[in-house]
Amino acid sequence: MQLTASTDPCPACAGPLTRPNIGQPWCVACEWNLGVYDPAVIPARGWRWLSRVDHGLAFRLDRELSDAFAAERPEPGGWTPARAILVGVSALLVLLILACAGLGIELIAVDFPSLTIVPGVLLILLAVALRPRFTRRPERRLTLRREQAPMLFALVDRVAAAVGGPAPRVLAVAPEFNASAARVGLRQVPALVLGIPLWITLGPSLRVALLAHELAHQVNGDPTRGLLVRPALDTFRELARSTGAERTAGEIASPDRPGANFFVMILELALWAISRVFLLVYLGLCALALRDHQRAEYLADAKAADAAGSAGMVELLDRLVLLHDTATLIAYNAATRAPARWRGMAESLCASRAGDLPALRQLTMRETSVWRSHPPSGLRARVIEAWPARQPLVELTEEESARIDAELAGWYGATHRRMLGAEDYRGER
Numbered sequence: 001m002q003l004t005a006s007t008d009p010c011p012a013c014a015g016p017l018t019r020p021n022i023g024q025p026w027c028v029a030c031e032w033n034l035g036v037y038d039p040a041v042i043p044a045r046g047w048r049w050l051s052r053v054d055h056g057l058a059f060r061l062d063r064e065l066s067d068a069f070a071a072e073r074p075e076p077g078g079w080t081p082a083r084a085i086l087v088g089v090s091a092l093l094v095l096l097i098l099a100c101a102g103l104g105i106e107l108i109a110v111d112f113p114s115l116t117i118v119p120g121v122l123l124i125l126l127a128v129a130l131r132p133r134f135t136r137r138p139e140r141r142l143t144l145r146r147e148q149a150p151m152l153f154a155l156v157d158r159v160a161a162a163v164g165g166p167a168p169r170v171l172a173v174a175p176e177f178n179a180s181a182a183r184v185g186l187r188q189v190p191a192l193v194l195g196i197p198l199w200i201t202l203g204p205s206l207r208v209a210l211l212a213h214e215l216a217h218q219v220n221g222d223p224t225r226g227l228l229v230r231p232a233l234d235t236f237r238e239l240a241r242s243t244g245a246e247r248t249a250g251e252i253a254s255p256d257r258p259g260a261n262f263f264v265m266i267l268e269l270a271l272w273a274i275s276r277v278f279l280l281v282y283l284g285l286c287a288l289a290l291r292d293h294q295r296a297e298y299l300a301d302a303k304a305a306d307a308a309g310s311a312g313m314v315e316l317l318d319r320l321v322l323l324h325d326t327a328t329l330i331a332y333n334a335a336t337r338a339p340a341r342w343r344g345m346a347e348s349l350c351a352s353r354a355g356d357l358p359a360l361r362q363l364t365m366r367e368t369s370v371w372r373s374h375p376p377s378g379l380r381a382r383v384i385e386a387w388p389a390r391q392p393l394v395e396l397t398e399e400e401s402a403r404i405d406a407e408l409a410g411w412y413g414a415t416h417r418r419m420l421g422a423e424d425y426r427g428e429r
Helices: 048-071 081-109 117-129 150-163 196-201 204-216 230-242 249-253 262-308 310-321 323-333 339-352 354-366 377-386 398-407 409-419
Strands: 003-009 016-020 170-174 179-184 189-195
Touching (some): 048 262, 048 354, 048 377, 189 196, 196 204, 204 310, 204 398, 230 262, 262 377, 310 354, 310 377
Antiparallel strands (some): 179 189
8 A cells, every 4th residue: 555645734633644545535643534434445345335334333443442452451351241142142053953963863763764754864964054163173284293393383382381372282384474373173172373475574573473462362262262152153154155145136036047947046036035144143143253352352462462572563563564565575576586585575665664654554444344353453553552561571583583494494485386376285395
């Protein structure tokens, strides 16, 4: 995003306005016009008035949450009304699944064989379709073993201890500008996935901050990651998907689509109408959970600031503000510049945009929605700066960081090849 100074004065404070290359101008000093809904930045999905209401509500909630946490550093809390509702819905769904399975078995077993086998089988199939889903483990070929990267595992163990969480038992890599932590499988094993392109661009202190934030998700009380609320969110999403929520009524009713048949079309339209009910319930539950999820993001930031230091965490968030530009720059130069130069490219980009960072932080507040799982990166950085400064509990030297680079050199090369169009993604050297 490119920014230029406007000659027009701010109507509120008479200061200079800042004009982005896409969207409407605003005042960096007093934030006049910052919260305006701008279709050029966030295109309307469906009715524009609904997108405007969504944006206005999200902007207000984002500010209220950040102001509250800037004034008082958050601490892991107990149950919230949203979490209680989600757990209640999940409990009802689990009871319904068990009832369907039990009744189905009884119908099959009673007077076997008989016609009651048919409804019995249907009830069991329904129970299987509604069963709780668990996050899958990363692919084995993307999973690292401790003997392959002992320095990286040692760093992860140190950071996990600093945030007060369990060390991940599964550590995997991915060819993307991202990182994530989760509990996978039936046993809810802690797992961490590092996006190699993002990791390469970070210096030692930022790598510690990234690990600290992700590992803090294991202990920040995020309700959307809890086993007790997953049935409520997963079941209605699966029901909406399986009944055709991704399709539109126009696509179904189009006479030009291949294999169009009147009776099939009526059946599909009926399923589509049912899917909208499931989708509405799912979106309502998501909206209920997302505010608690955003609170949990601030809690993860707080624990990460303790482990990596306030300065490191703020710098990481500023990198996230510029993440799109960084990814674009590296992708554009991937053919001529090896991974060893990506960190320097990212740091040069951030240095060149340092003067724009206050405005770019504010601009992340404009790109908001009630459906976004994370608070704006600019607000998160502002909140950390409002807290008392923390010194890092975990430090990584340049030499240790270079040794980790050597351990992951095979994956660096695989990531580079993937960006150049290679289909296979393997890190063996």
